[in-house]
Amino acid sequence: xxxxxxxxxxxxxxxxxxxxxxxxxxxxxxxxxxxxxxxxxxxxxxxxxxxxxxxxxxxxxxxxxxxxxxxxxxxxxxxxxxxxxxxxxxxxxxxxxxxxxxxxxxxxxxxxxxxxxxxxxxxxxxxxxxxxxxxxxxxxxxxxxxxxxxxxxxxxxxxxxxxxxxxxxxxxxxxxxxxxxxxxxxxxxxxxxxxxxxxxxxxxxxxxxxxxxxxxxxxxxxxxxxxxxxxxxxxxxxxxxxxx
Numbered sequence: 692x693x694x695x696x697x698x699x700x701x702x703x704x705x706x707x708x709x710x711x712x713x714x715x716x717x718x719x720x721x722x723x724x725x726x727x728x729x730x731x732x733x734x735x736x737x738x739x740x741x742x743x744x745x746x747x748x749x750x751x752x753x754x755x756x757x758x759x760x761x762x763x764x765x766x767x768x769x770x771x772x773x774x775x776x777x778x779x780x781x782x783x784x785x786x787x788x789x790x791x792x793x794x795x796x797x798x799x800x801x802x803x804x805x806x807x808x809x810x811x812x813x814x815x816x817x818x819x820x821x822x823x824x825x826x827x828x829x830x831x832x833x834x835x836x837x838x839x840x841x842x843x844x845x846x847x848x849x850x851x852x853x854x855x856x857x858x859x860x861x862x863x864x865x866x867x868x869x870x871x872x873x874x875x876x877x878x879x880x881x882x883x884x885x886x887x888x889x890x891x892x893x894x895x896x897x898x899x900x901x902x903x904x905x906x907x908x909x910x911x912x913x914x915x916x917x918x919x920x921x922x923x924x925x926x927x928x929x930x931x932x933x934x935x
Contacts, residue, residue: 771898
């Protein structure tokens with residue numbers, strides 16, 4: 692399931708964009724707000740405590756006493772946030788649904804995206820690959836990433852169709868994006884290097900997920916005003932993550 696869920700969610704999102712062509716941006720925004728709140732809650736409730744526990748245990752092993760207050764884990768989390776900001780510089784925020792969906796274009800969409808948008812492609816793939824790494828120890832996170840990737844896949848596919856990218860490049864792009872998270876999980880389970888630095892890598896991913904999910908929650912609000920439906924789906928995301 693940890694491998695299949697993130698893969699299927701992107702394929703499903705791609706299929707919805709190609710065959711159903713959703714036109715209601717409001718529904719997509721609600722889905723985004725839910726996915727952001729679900730992902731943020733999973734990160735805060737499950738991933739974050741374990742990252743700090745792992746760091747504390749690591750300190751005990753090496754030092755025989757605790758250095759909790761100056762744990763470098765906070766630095767790795769901040770590094771994840773900064774790394775995500777750098778990735779977004781190249782991807783224009785596509786990983787939180789920031790490319791404009793059906794019928795809307797960025798002013799620069801034609802000069803940037805008529806050919807294969809390599810910068811967007813590479814930054815999204817790095818992002819998805821890293822997200823997959825903690826899944827090897829936290830299978831619950833596969834649900835969070837799957838729910839997060841579903842609306843993103845719809846928006847991305849619609850955006851590519853609008854920018855005049857051909858069917859083959861779009862399909863290949865979305866296929867590559869869909870296998871990146873399972874590939875991250877696979878690498879994490881099989882490479883000793885990743886296993887040795889699992890806590891640090893997870894902390895970087897916590898930073899990435901913090902930045903993305905909080906951005907999704909705030910950006911999906913029109914003029915930063917939360918309407919009732921938005922508030923309810925955000926609360927629902929928190930409750931569901933708590934019981935997972």
